Amino acid sequence: MTDSSMWTDVAVAVLGGAIRVGTPFLFVSLGECLTEKSGRINLGLEGVLVLSAMAGFAGSYLTGSPWLGVLLAGVAGAMLAMLHGLLCSLPRVNDIATGIALMLLGAGLAFYLGKPLIQPQAAQIPSLEWGLWSDSPQVQAALRINALFPIGVALAALMAWALSDTRWGLIVRMAGDSSDAARALGYSVNTVRVLATTVGGFIAGLGGASLSLYYPGSWNEGLSSGQGLIAVALVIFARWRPLACLGAALLFGGAGALGPALQSVGIGWGYHLFNAMPYALTLLILIWTCSPKRSLQGAPLELGVSR
Amino acid sequence: MAVAPNPTPPAVAVSSTPGTPRVPVWPEVVDAIGLPVLALAGAVLLFGGFVWLGGVDPVETWVLLFQGAFGDAFSWQNTLQRAAPLMLTALCVALPQRAGLMVIGGEGALVLGGLACAALPLMMPLPAGAAGTALALLAAALMGAAWIALAGVLRQYRGVNETIGSLLMSYMAIGLFKHAVEGPLRDPASLNKPSTLPLPEGNLLGLLPGMEVHWGLVWGVVACVLSALWLFGSTHGFATRVVGGNARAARLVGLPSHRLIITACALGGACAGLAGGIEVAAVHTAANASLIVGLGYTGILVSFVARHNPVAIVPVAVLFGGFGSAGSLLQRRLDLPDASVMVLQGFAFVLILAAEAGRGKLSAWQQARVAQQTAGPVATAPHETSRMRLARERAERLATRLAEAARRHAA
Numbered sequence: 001m002t003d004s005s006m007w008t009d010v011a012v013a014v015l016g017g018a019i020r021v022g023t024p025f026l027f028v029s030l031g032e033c034l035t036e037k038s039g040r041i042n043l044g045l046e047g048v049l050v051l052s053a054m055a056g057f058a059g060s061y062l063t064g065s066p067w068l069g070v071l072l073a074g075v076a077g078a079m080l081a082m083l084h085g086l087l088c089s090l091p092r093v094n095d096i097a098t099g100i101a102l103m104l105l106g107a108g109l110a111f112y113l114g115k116p117l118i119q120p121q122a123a124q125i126p127s128l129e130w131g132l133w134s135d136s137p138q139v140q141a142a143l144r145i146n147a148l149f150p151i152g153v154a155l156a157a158l159m160a161w162a163l164s165d166t167r168w169g170l171i172v173r174m175a176g177d178s179s180d181a182a183r184a185l186g187y188s189v190n191t192v193r194v195l196a197t198t199v200g201g202f203i204a205g206l207g208g209a210s211l212s213l214y215y216p217g218s219w220n221e222g223l224s225s226g227q228g229l230i231a232v233a234l235v236i237f238a239r240w241r242p243l244a245c246l247g248a249a250l251l252f253g254g255a256g257a258l259g260p261a262l263q264s265v266g267i268g269w270g271y272h273l274f275n276a277m278p279y280a281l282t283l284l285i286l287i288w289t290c291s292p293k294r295s296l297q298g299a300p301l302e303l304g305v306s307r
Numbered sequence: 308m309a310v311a312p313n314p315t316p317p318a319v320a321v322s323s324t325p326g327t328p329r330v331p332v333w334p335e336v337v338d339a340i341g342l343p344v345l346a347l348a349g350a351v352l353l354f355g356g357f358v359w360l361g362g363v364d365p366v367e368t369w370v371l372l373f374q375g376a377f378g379d380a381f382s383w384q385n386t387l388q389r390a391a392p393l394m395l396t397a398l399c400v401a402l403p404q405r406a407g408l409m410v411i412g413g414e415g416a417l418v419l420g421g422l423a424c425a426a427l428p429l430m431m432p433l434p435a436g437a438a439g440t441a442l443a444l445l446a447a448a449l450m451g452a453a454w455i456a457l458a459g460v461l462r463q464y465r466g467v468n469e470t471i472g473s474l475l476m477s478y479m480a481i482g483l484f485k486h487a488v489e490g491p492l493r494d495p496a497s498l499n500k501p502s503t504l505p506l507p508e509g510n511l512l513g514l515l516p517g518m519e520v521h522w523g524l525v526w527g528v529v530a531c532v533l534s535a536l537w538l539f540g541s542t543h544g545f546a547t548r549v550v551g552g553n554a555r556a557a558r559l560v561g562l563p564s565h566r567l568i569i570t571a572c573a574l575g576g577a578c579a580g581l582a583g584g585i586e587v588a589a590v591h592t593a594a595n596a597s598l599i600v601g602l603g604y605t606g607i608l609v610s611f612v613a614r615h616n617p618v619a620i621v622p623v624a625v626l627f628g629g630f631g632s633a634g635s636l637l638q639r640r641l642d643l644p645d646a647s648v649m650v651l652q653g654f655a656f657v658l659i660l661a662a663e664a665g666r667g668k669l670s671a672w673q674q675a676r677v678a679q680q681t682a683g684p685v686a687t688a689p690h691e692t693s694r695m696r697l698a699r700e701r702a703e704r705l706a707t708r709l710a711e712a713a714r715r716h717a718a
Contacts, residue, residue: 043470087657090664096409096470098660100607105653111646221646226478233471272489276482279475283467286475292466 009138010261016142017257018250019149020215024049024224026152026249027207028231029238030159031200033245035081036235037163038196039176039189039302043099044084045204046228047106052077052208054114057219061122066213069122070148073209074202080106081201085194103228117219125214146214148206152246155203159242172196176300204228226279233282237289239298255281331677334670343612346662347626350655357650363641375636376629382636384519388590390628391520392417394527394620395582396606398534399455399575401615403469405538406571407551410458412473413579414603415480416451420580421587422484423450425503425594426492428510439510444526444584451580452573454480459572463565469572481599488594502595512589523585527624530578534617537574547571559710579603605631608656627652 028045035042042048055076060069084102088095128150131143163169174182175192182189211227212219230252238244259274351372355365376386399413424447433439458476462469489501512522538544550557550564551571557564583598591597609627613619634648 083657087661090661092663092666093660097611098657100411100470101611101653101656101660104604104608104649104656108646108649108651108653112644112650115644115646226474229471229474233475269490270486272482272485276479279478279482283461283472283475283479286467286472287461287465290466290468292464 006265009265012136012138012142013261013264014254014257016144017261018254019145020253021256022249022251022253023146023149023152023210023214024207024227025231025234025252026149026156026246027210028204028228029234029245029249030152030156030242031077031081031202031204031207032231032235033200033238033240033242034159034172034203035197035200036240036303037176037300038172038193039179039300040085040088040095040193040197041099041232041303042081042084042102042197042200043096043229043232044080044102044106045099045201045231046224046226047103047110048077048080048201048204049106049208049211049224049228050110051080051106052205053212053223054110054117054208054219055205056209057117057122057212058114060124060213061117061120064123066123066125069213070125070206070209073212074205077205077208078198078202081204082194082198084201085197088197089190089194111221114219114221118221121218122213124217125210127214146210148210148214152206156242156246163242173300176302179302204231207231230278230282233286236299237282237285240300241298252278252281331673334673337669338666339614342662342665343614343623343659346658347612347655349658350651353654353658354647354651357654358641358643358647363643368637368641368643371636371640372630372633375633376626381519382629382632385632386625386629387518387520387524388628389631390624391523391527392582392586392602393606393609393624393627394531395578395585396603397609397613397620397624398530398606398617399451399579399603400607400610401613401617401620402534402538402575402578403455403459403568403572404610404615405551406547406568407554408459408462408568408572409470410455410473410572410575411470411607412455412458412475412477412480412603413575413582413606414599414601415473415477416454416576416579417583417586417603418477418484418598419454419480420447420451420583421591421594421598422487422492422503422583423447423580424584424587425506426487428507429492429504433507433510435507435509439507440512440588443506443510443588444512444581447584447587448577448581451583452577455576455579456569456573459569463568477603484594484599485596488596492594494593497593497595500595500597502591502593505593506588510588511592512585521585521589523582523589526581526585528621530581531617531621534574534578538617543567543570555706555710559713579606582606605652608652608659611656612659 028049031048032042032045035045052073056069056073058069059072060066063069080102084095084098087093087098126147128145128147129140129143130145131140134140134143163173171182171187171192174185175187175189175196179189182192207227208224211223216223231249234245234248234252238248255278256275258277259271262274263271351369355368358368359365375382377383396413396417399416400410403410424443427433427443427446428439433442454476455473458469458473461467461472488503492503493501494504514521515524536544538548546557546562547567547570549560550562550567554564557567582602586598586602587594605627609620609623612627613623630648630651634645637643637647638645
């Protein structure tokens with residue numbers, strides 16, 4: 001293999017990986033975006049991701065239909081997120097601490113209930129062949145798209161429109177920007193936030209289904225390691241704009257695909273370092289975008305993270 | 308200047324003066340101890356119900372949970388062995404929390420501390436015996452301190468949220484660790500499980516006399532006691548708590564809040580790094596993947612249950628060490644998955660946080676009762692009324708303006 005074709009292969013693999021690895025990031029960051037727009041931060045989406053990946057796999061395995069699995073993943077995610085929402089509605093309960101607790105609980109429940117699911121195979125989410133125009137097998141492989149990905153793109157557009165142009169979007173943003181204003185207009189801030197967190201958990205759950213039912217496409221205990229948390233940082237990077245979440249998710253997907261892509265062309269050195277790339281990239285982006293002097297531009301004003 | 312004699316009023320007079328209601332302190336004690344105990348009991352109950360849904364006898368589970376943790380000398384030793392690192396990783400949460408930061412990346416400091424401890428003999432020959440062990444553990448503590456202090460620096464100087472930042476850093480630390488252990492520092496003789504070269508035999512951390520528990524337990528308890536002395540018995544610790552309580556007030560009285568916060572982070576990180584060093588020097592003898600078992604994450608839970616109080620961390624760490632030790636018994640006897648301890652911990656964490664909502668209910672009720680007894684029915688307001696809120700907001704605005712004036716004055 002010549003040197004230049006090797007690097008082309010890596011580039012194509014990273015581009016394809018951006019979509020493959022980025023799809024869960026997209027869903028989790030959209031879910032987190034909705035939650036944070038309502039004024040709460042849900043670090044527990046990491047737990048949601050693991051639990052919903054397990055639930056999605058179980059649903060697909062038991063019913064034979066991957067789409068029922070996806071639905072079950074969403075519902076499981078919504079339930080765990082609702083627990084976060086309800087707990088945070090209690091007085092003196094901090095949303096960051098609750099998120100850490102749900103990270104532990106979600107992972108524990110998923111590992112416990114998912115123990116029998118480690119061996120079997122489940123029906124996978126179908127892939128869309130968008131690369132058939134090319135005769136290069138690498139390009140075809142890169143453009144074999146997860147069927148959930150277009151759904152995620154549509155969802156991002158829908159959320160962007162709903163948040164800016166609908167009554168419901170305004171209520172969510174009002175709860176996140178000024179709980180006093182929301183209360184003055186007669187809306188229960190807690191109810192709005194619990195609902196936003198629950199729906200956010202459902203959306204993040206779809207990302208979990210994408211993990212266990214498309215890529216990597218099986219259930220094991222190392223399935224999610226921090227993707228849910230990266231998504232929280234992604235939302236900050238995307239300045240709480242759903243469409244920017246799409247771009248950020250693809251960027252991070254590409255970074256996450258770099259390690260496996262290099263390994264596939266025989267560069268095994270630093271495999272673990274390349275796997276840690278997304279975390280380092282996230283931290284660098286946080287260092288670059290944050291400032292101690294001012295709160296972040298576009299941040300919901302009631303959010304603890306932007307203090 | 309005339310010095311007016313100002314005799315301290317006799318204590319008896321205060322307590323016997325009619326009309327000054329004395330609110331007893333016992334409700335606060337009940338809150339501090341009773342609520343966590345209640346929450347933990349609830350978690351154990353809930354766990355029983357959870358395994359019952361899976362067709363396992365809950366009573367047998369509870370019995371085994373107790374036996375595996377505290378049933379006999381063997382379980383006790385296992386429990387204490389597991390409790391030692393938990394005390395140290397819990398301090399990595401508790402100390403920064405007292406300075407107002409929620410750091411949850413102790414796992415990263417622990418892993419890198421373990422690596423530093425194992426890597427030191429490769430860089431310099433260690434003196435034999437305890438001096439060498441102390442040097443290796445010092446390297447571990449320094450590594451951990453630097454790692455968590457970095458999270459504090461990023462927070463103070465760049466505004467990077469320390470919770471997210473420290474957690475991202477711990478994933479990076481695990482990546483670095485795996486890279487070092489499977490690459491440059493790998494012992495060629497470790498075939499199936501990549502490890503570093505084992506520490507020299509003479510530098511391993513030994514067992515306490517008469518017990519199957521290593522010296523790490525003593526290090527853990529000593530670290531907790533020293534932390535408590537520092538926090539509650541020294542000016543520096545007091546200043547740290549002021550910064551954690553109200554950063555703006557601390558700046559107003561001229562406390563170097565950046566330095567205090569970063570010091571607290573470094574101390575916490577040193578504890579977590581030490582935990583990693585002890586695990587290597589006493590249990591695994593070399594740095595390998597066995598170090599990454601979530602001790603840092605369990606430490607978060609321990610610190611929360613102990614309400615970030617270093618002294619309370621000791622018994623709570625023993626309790627959670629007990630859960631860990633019972634986990635393997637549950638796995639052997641009842642064929643429960645190894646994640647059952649995680650489920651139990653998850654329930655405990657959620658209930659501990661929920662119990663926070665009940666705090667103060669008892670003392671508010673007590674206050675109202677005392678006020679009623681002494682002064683007849685009066686309007687006691689345990690909650691803020693709208694008028695109180697207006698007054699408070701006015702005072703806060705005033706404080707802001709004062710702070711601005713002070714800053715302008717200083718410039």
